[in-house]
Amino acid sequence: MHPNDIEILRRATREAATFLARFIPSRVDEHKRRAFVVCFEQLLTSRFEHHWYPDHPSRGQAYRCIRLNPSNNKEPLIETAVIVAGLTYNDIQLPLELTVWIDPDNVTYRFGEDDGSHCTLISFDRQLAANKTMAPAPLRPYSNKQKPRMHAVDCREGHKFCFITQHGIGVVPSSILLPPQLIFHRIFPVFLLPS
Template identity: 35%
Template sequence: MKKEVKSAVDFLAKILRTSKYVNEQQVSIFNENLQNLLCAKYENHWFPSKPNKGSGYRCIRINHSKDPLILQAGLSCGLSDNVLFSIIPKELTIWVDPFDVSYRIGENGSIGVLFESNNTSQSQSSHSSSSVSSDMMSFSANSCKGQFLNEFPRDMGFKQLAAYVYS
């Protein structure tokens, strides 16, 4: 769980680093506090044998409301909610699941992979192939991400997927 949470938090920290209103010490405090908050939240909602179970609970969602754990981590490092949420994209979804962490920016954006591994080789990787892998397309239709991904043909490339989603 710690590798998956770290990849999601590191992604948010990279976004914070783009702002002139946030210094490296604040990013470091934010990163550490958010990792601790998410690990505590997910502790009894982490099922490696059934990775999609609890997926909605582990989804970090920023849309018209502000995720309370991100807000708490931001406040812990001195960032007001207004500053914090002026930096983070207005529509952001991060799915933190066993062996897979993905994100989507925008309601109709394409899905990017932050962390992917299998049961035996807990290695971090990113997708650079031109087509959506069958692993990504095999998520259970019961999960939010699974429902989204299962709508598309397995041989559709990322560019075609992005064009389809945008249309």
């Protein structure tokens, strides 16, 4: 994937995550709200990375759709981000019916079903040309193909590592250094969240 496409993917997922975070009531701790945004953005980026087609933006659109309705009351990616952020699914007061499309040319949403209002959060068509010289940034979360380093994980001050394994979600505070075998064993995405 071209570095510009990666950056647009990240910007699109950040926009979608920030939009959904608006449904978290103001009484919820700001740190938890930011943790939700970071985690959900990284989950979306990881999920969509191999389903991102800038030359054919509508291709894979159903896969990149976040849909909430009475028959699909809990979206798994939202639920994961909520748990990692230390919230409950009920803390986010999501509308009963909401669809968010995260595409290479824009991020749009609709309240309600077929006759609902359809709005654009952000459009990338003009920004594509302007971003031709953007430098690539390192991808997060780590892909399953990356080999772990053979030294202790660098836990920076004020951060915690969050990870998802086949057994559930784990959080490692920055004060603990664990060998990479423990952290990288059977891990799907790994997240570095601000405190």
